[in-house]
Amino acid sequence: MxxxxxxxxxxxxxxxSQGKFRINLGLERISEILNFFNNPQDELKIIHVAGTNGxxxxxxxxxxxxxxxxxxxxxxxxxxxxxxxxxxxxNGIDISKSDFINIFSEIITVCEQNNIPATEFxxxxxxxxxxxxxxxxxxxxxxxxxxxxxxxxxxxxxxLVSVISSIDYxxxxxxxxxxxxxxxxxxxIIKNSxxxxxxxxxxxxxxxxxxxxxxxxxxxxxxxxxxVSIDNIFSNKNESYELSxxxxxxxxxxxxxxxxxxxxxxxxxxxxxxxxxxxxxSVHWSCRFEFNKNKNLLIDGAHNPQGAMMLRKSLDxxxxxxxxxxxxxxxxxxxxxxxxxxxxxxxxxxxLSAFSSNNSINPNSLKNKxxxxxxxITQNISDAIFRLNKFSSKNNLRIIAGSFYMIGEVLDNSISxx
Numbered sequence: 017m018x019x020x021x022x023x024x025x026x027x028x029x030x031x032x033s034q035g036k037f038r039i040n041l042g043l044e045r046i047s048e049i050l051n052f053f054n055n056p057q058d059e060l061k062i063i064h065v066a067g068t069n070g071x072x073x074x075x076x077x078x079x080x081x082x083x084x085x086x087x088x089x090x091x092x093x094x095x096x097x098x099x100x101x102x103x104x105x106x107n108g109i110d111i112s113k114s115d116f117i118n119i120f121s122e123i124i125t126v127c128e129q130n131n132i133p134a135t136e137f138x139x140x141x142x143x144x145x146x147x148x149x150x151x152x153x154x155x156x157x158x159x160x161x162x163x164x165x166x167x168x169x170x171x172x173x174x175x176l177v178s179v180i181s182s183i184d185y186x187x188x189x190x191x192x193x194x195x196x197x198x199x200x201x202x203x204x205i206i207k208n209s210x211x212x213x214x215x216x217x218x219x220x221x222x223x224x225x226x227x228x229x230x231x232x233x234x235x236x237x238x239x240x241x242x243x244v245s246i247d248n249i250f251s252n253k254n255e256s257y258e259l260s261x262x263x264x265x266x267x268x269x270x271x272x273x274x275x276x277x278x279x280x281x282x283x284x285x286x287x288x289x290x291x292x293x294x295x296x297x298s299v300h301w302s303c304r305f306e307f308n309k310n311k312n313l314l315i316d317g318a319h320n321p322q323g324a325m326m327l328r329k330s331l332d333x334x335x336x337x338x339x340x341x342x343x344x345x346x347x348x349x350x351x352x353x354x355x356x357x358x359x360x361x362x363x364x365x366x367x368l369s370a371f372s373s374n375n376s377i378n379p380n381s382l383k384n385k386x387x388x389x390x391x392x393i394t395q396n397i398s399d400a401i402f403r404l405n406k407f408s409s410k411n412n413l414r415i416i417a418g419s420f421y422m423i424g425e426v427l428d429n430s431i432s433x434x
Contacts, residue, residue: 024113027120028100031136041166046138050171052126053142056149060090060156062172063276066164066202067181069323073261073269073301074181075157078276080299082155083107085287090148090156092169094137097302097424104144106151111143119143119150137161141168163191165204177279178205178212178233181272182265183220184322185351199223206233211279215240215268238275242267246334255289259296263305263316264333265326270296303423305330312338312410313433318417319350324358327417338413342366343404345422346382347375352418356386359417365390365407369400371422397425405434 050057063078065071072093082089089107096102101110123142127134134142141161148156155176160167164180183199191201199220206212212228213236214221228235241252250257250270259266277287303315305327314335318327331340342364346352360366366388368379379393394400404414414433416426426433 020113020117023117027117030124031100031120031139040135041163043166043168043171045132045134046142046168047171048130048132049123049126049134049138049142050145052130053122053146055171057145057171058173059149060145061154062175063155063157063177063179064160064169064172064175064205065158065179065181066160066167066205067179068184068186068198068202068320069326070181070265070269070272071159073266073304074179074272074276075159076301077261077269077273077296077299079105079108079157081273081277081287081292081295082157084291084295084298087154088152090144090151090153092141092144092148092156093159094140094161095420095424097420098428100140103140104147106148106153111147115147116143119146122146135168138168160202160205163198163201163204165201167204170205172205173207175205175207175210176283176285177236177276178207178210179272179276180205180212180214180218180220180224182215182268182322183218183224184320186320186322195219196223200227203227206231208232211236211282213238213272213275213279215272217268234279236275236279238268238271240268240271242270244333257293257296260299261301261304262307262330262334263326264330303420303427307334311414311433312408312412313414313416315416315423317420317423318355318359319346319419321351321354321358324355328358331413331415335413339411340364341404341407341412341414343369343400343414343416343426344418345369345371345379345400346377346418347373347421348377349375350419352377352382353385355418356382360386360388362387363389365392367392367394367400367403369394369397369422371397371419371425373419373421376419376422397422397429398431401426401429401431401433405431408434 079089079091091105104111158169160169191198203224208231211234216237217240242250305316307314318324370376
């Protein structure tokens with residue numbers, strides 16, 4: 017292992033010691049840290065994106081559109097699949113390990129010298145803002161981690177536009193047990209006199225509208241009017257787009273993206289329809305209804321009930337007649353019982369597995385809660401992949417779904433999927 021790799025390994029070890037699954041919402045700590053770095057976020061032009069599902073796809077589409085337009089675009093998303101550097105990109109290229117190490121060291125020094133107990137996500141967020149300012153990006157696209165109002169990313173004073181994707185039940189222990197409470201938290205990213213984009217068909221629409229009105233934020237309302245063809249053409253009465261991202265839910269995400277571009281026209285940021293179409297045909301967003309035809313393998317997170325419902329509808333639309341073979345696992349913090357009841361049909365074959373996280377579900381505890389044709393239990397991902405490889409028939413559709421941490425472990429495993 018070279019010296020840089022050792023330094024990076026040590027940085028990740030320190031970072032994860034902050035508590036990978038420890039969430040401590042609030043803006044006091046990150047604001048204090050950013051003050052030491054002269055608040056780089058205040059000098060960035062930012063598109064801020066919150067919501068329950070769809071955030072990542074929206075961010076990816078916008079980033080690709082601006083990249084094709086010739087802009088230098090920073091993109092901050094979470095979680096990663098294989099490497100922490102995936103979370104911070106410029107024009108699709110991950111932050112280098114050298115830059116990661118250097119900026120991380122500066123942040124940790126500030127935290128230790130000033131006794132600031134920053135969380136992992138706070139440190140990464142500060143890193144993104146510092147890096148994007150250092151590299152002079154034209155626009156930074158920032159995805160919230162959890163919620164909005166007290167999310168670490170929400171130190172942005174004047175975003176170009178605030179974007180709220182779908183709103184549904186998730187993280188109810190932190191965001192509230194009603195749609196109204198959750199919508200209130202998501203709408204915390206709305207800023208005074210700055211525009212906001214939201215879907216018209218959204219469970220939290222009225223809450224978001226009221227908050228936008230109270231902050232004199234012009235509300236751009238995206239309509240759910242795109243129809244999807246089996247060859248993934250998204251059309252409404254005005255226009256058609258060929259989209260490289262699959263999944264019926266991308267119709268709503270596309271509507272939001274186009275409405276964001278409309279809002280940005282009032283900021284004198286103009287992008288041609290030709291550029292938009294080129295970008296949408298080339299955008300990539302890993303492991304979100306990602307299909308490998310050669311392996312008859314589909315990967316998707318589906319880590320909450322709304323995501324599971326959209327996955328199930330999309331599978332029924334794109335692959336109505338395939339025998340479904342699942343590899344599924346979940347964090348114990350997720351509503352896995354409801355999710356699996358949505359995902360699985362009675363004639364499906366399901367492999368339930370544990371993975372290396374301490375928060376991985378025990379597959380045996382889930383086995384008796386689902387009713388399917390055949391269930392296999394494995395205690396690690398290597399055994400799960402070995403089992404999945406036994407179902408490589410061209411007549412099968414193999415699906416890996418659940419925790420993104422589990423999916424990352426599958427992709428990083430020494431055993432490949434046939």
